Amino acid sequence: MKNLILILSLLFTFPLIGQQVAKFTLKTNDARIDDPISISLDGMNYNTDKGNLVLYEITGTGEKQIPCQLETGHSARLWFVLKGELPKNAERNFVLKLEEKAPEQATLVMLKKDYKDLSLLVNDKPILNYRHAITYPPDGVDPIFKRSGFIHPLWSPGGEVLTRIQAPDHYHHYGIWGPWTHTHIDDRAVDFWNLNAGQGTVQFAGFLSEVEGAVFSGFKALQQHIDFGAKGEDQIALNEILDVRAWNLGEGVWMVDYTTSINSPLKNGIMLDAYRYGGGIGFRATEKWNKDNCTVLTSDNKTRIDADGSFARWCIVEGESATSAGRSGILFLSHPSNRMHPEPMRVWPIDSNGRGDMYFEFVPIRHVEWKLEPKNEYTLKYRMIIFDGKLNAETAEKYWNSFASNPKISIE
16 A cells, blocks of 8 residues: 555656657758757646756657757747758657756856956857946047947957957947947937947946856846937936847857847837948957958848948858968848848948958848837847858858748647
8 A cells, every 4th residue: 555655656746757748840941050949838848847858859760869958938948959951851850858867968158257248158269258347448549439238359269359349440349239320319319329429328237147058058138228418317218138149059160149129218219210330230340351351242142342231131251360261250140030131231341441441230220210119129130150261152041041930840
């Protein structure tokens, strides 16, 4: 009798251990590469502290464990990455289980934080620094150019620094960032980009979350766009949540997502005027690059000569580096959900600053103004593929396919 009670107790105490949570099939309709994939767990019995979610790919020789990571919130999703190339019309089968043993962990992207930077690294190799401390311009330069909330440095996998801040020709340029330029609050112009105008700025206001996992690591930061010209005290014109995550692909290439969500608390919202700069994701390149050693290629086969003002799904910006490959660069991807996608770009002319310095930006207000209504949320999604060597259009297209949508997933 005691044995029967013990057995029943174990069954009711651990009813899910070793149990299958879901079985699903993945099918592709296009060629993809290094593909972060997610499935919804809503409606599934996954949320228990008595087991661990473990994902397996079902192969011809058995089940192979795949690193996975749970992301919760309003909707729960399970993330995993299919590394390498995934051809068109491929089919893969998976099973998700709840097991007592902890899943095997891949090499993690690690977070480190000090008094001025939050850093993302793989095996102590730096990917990027996010500057949360206020950074002042060089001595002798007007301190009005100070700001926080930007990415610099961004390194290539081979250790080349690809970003630049506070260039003497543009002290308000800060690595990778995205402030809005020509805007109107009611009938008053406010510029959050050209800091010397004294009309506004963008500042880091706090970290909302920090995550380390087997599939991705990253952070969410609150950035406030401050209007200096309001009556009385300065006012917040835009609250921005910047979500940065680096996917665990190893050390050969970096994959970084840059997602910005903006919301205006102002009574009448804010107008983002049509202009060749503003918002999106901007990149001031290393001072090493110039017209003789830096190239641009877009999804519409435009180059640095004719890319400015055109529309693209993706853009490769690359140039000479001191890595063993001799070249390094960034593939910028615009998500199809973004405003004005394929998205307009700002690409500096070949003679910029007399030597052909490099600046790139996706600009969703390049040709058409954008009214942000009060207390509405607007999101722009970008991905950066940071590489050494050369990256061709065919590979760029596969990366964009991986970013633009999930493969077809059928859950049993």
